[in-house]
Amino acid sequence: MSKVRVYQLAKELGMSSKELINKLAELDITVTNHMSALEEETADILKELYEVKREDTNEKTENKKKTNKKGSKNKKTKEASKIEEKEHDQEAIMIPETIVVQEFANKIGKSVSEIITKLIGLGVFASANQNIDYDVAASIALDFGMAVQKEEEKEEDEFGIEEIPDRPEDLKERPPVITVMGHVDHGKTSLLDAIRNTNVTSREAGGITQHIGASEVEVNGKRIVFLDTPGHEAFTSMRARGASITDIAILVVAADDGVMPQTKEAISHAKAAGVPIIVALNKIDRPNANPDRVKQELSENGVLIEEWGGDTICVPVSALKGEGIDNLLEMILLVAEMQELKANPNKLASGTVIEAKLDKSRGPVATILVQNGTLKVGDSIVAGAVYGRIRAMVNDKGNNIKKAGPATAVEILGLSDVPEAGDRFNAVKEDKLARQIVEKRRAKIREESLNATAKVSLEDLFKHIQEGEVKELNIIVKADVQGSVEAVKQSLMKLSNEEVKVKVIHGGVGTITESDIMLASASNAIVIGFNVRPSSTVSSLAKREDVDLRTYRIIYEAIADVEAAMKGMLEPEYKEVVLGRVEIRATFKVPGVGTIGGAYVLEGKVTRNAKVRLIRDGIVIFEGAISSLKRFKDDVKEVATGYECGIGLENYNDIKEGDIVEPYIIEEIKRA
Structure with a gap:
């Protein structure tokens, strides 16, 4: 049958x-x-x-319909009572979280001197132009026999941007937006090229281009949009700003190589973003291809394919020979159909900035993805803290267009400045309104930078738990070997209790990378390194993103720190301060002394009494003290950036060219 x-x-x-x-x-x-x-x-x-x-x-x-007629009388009664409630609320004077004394006096119809007298009585000394908080204002208003009510703060996107919910009948089907991810040399670029060639030659429609960081193909009369941005960036830096631009992630895995570190990283990023994954099992034409082994490795990393009882589609493809490409495109459309992706084309446009740059001849240029509504040339738009009026739009084929509907990537000209990748953009009714919104946003950004609150760190974890702000403690674990990663992950997950759940969102082998920091920033996670060290670039990024980055040599110290933090008993008395970075450029064997490294101070300084760790390919090889520090033949106390020196390590001779020596001191922290 x-x-x-x-x-x-x-x-x-x-x-x-x-x-x-x-x-x-x-x-x-x-x-x-x-x-x-x-x-x-x-x-x-x-x-x-x-x-x-x-x-x-x-x-x-x-x-x-008959029932609705009967219930209409009851509805009217409810509406009348709601109106009465609103009228009652209007009697109270609306006061924001903070208010200037002069403005408060005007609101309640009293003189500034009367208000200041009351403030002094409460022990608050403020002039007419200074702010007072809501509680103080409410107390004074009560003294005058007036009722006040706290004014709800507007969200950023409510500054003049009218977000009208779409009616179901206005929504129309839109194309899916796809990001291709995977390990290096597993065939991501080859796969995109194969899709382009298959699509253009067989259907003479669509095409893929690197022109604006996004591309489109057409399959059976339906469009698919591919993002050419680096896969991880689409999930981390953009998601950190609250942007969700990808509908489906294509995970490219080589059938002859299997799941590699970047594959695991890609899985972690896609899962953290809550995006469905389609596995493209590439290079199936290779003689040493082993699809079953790859499927087994994927299941070990939380990706269970349909054949094995899971819900992840796996499509065997050969980007080189063009095999399975049509099937992959059909699967993308099927998954998109299951997601029921819809948008309203008949409204002012909104979406996300994919890339932005300053062009010498054209000025600020931004590549944007329209996610809802239709964007037209001449529209005024707001993108983050930047505004402008669209002078020109260029599509993925390099053609000038007049309008762009949902799920369309275009390059736009006419912005006042360069926006950030990942910023939300909205089209507004007029230029004047766009300027007003941007001014308010810039003021809010300045305020936030002055009153910036740090992300979750072990020091303040207990406070966040008590205030109910933290229900899950996200942790990223990086170690020198896979065994250590698993040991640290299992030990940390056992620390979960009723108040907070410890969740390891990513674990990997090797040094801590910028991608780890961006994932931590987006997920509000703590990064724990075991027997590995971050580069100075990564450390700087962690500081900029307010990510708590900690490194350990002993597994029990990491577990004890997290456990103590969760109980509110963490009392860090000492802090490690890295002095600089020194590169070994030559080695010399000195009889009776051992191996001496001819070194160059890359940054910071190295001091004779500092402790040091020897790092090779991001892994800590040795930790100890300096036995000798010389400039030419003279012993010196310290050597600064840009100078050469001879350095010897106490009881350690396995120094090699290219090694990094990291000098550090332990500083006592005076606690308030």
């Missing part, structure tokens, strides 16, 4: 695959996904059932 695919039957019945799967579940017919096959007899029964149910629905609609 012939079979019918779920998605084919869904099309015949005029519904989505998701709706049909739900209907099958109601009838106790279990299917794993939209590609599952049904008996033709079952399909016929479903067609009959669906027709009957559609007739029932029409009858219910008529009954509802």
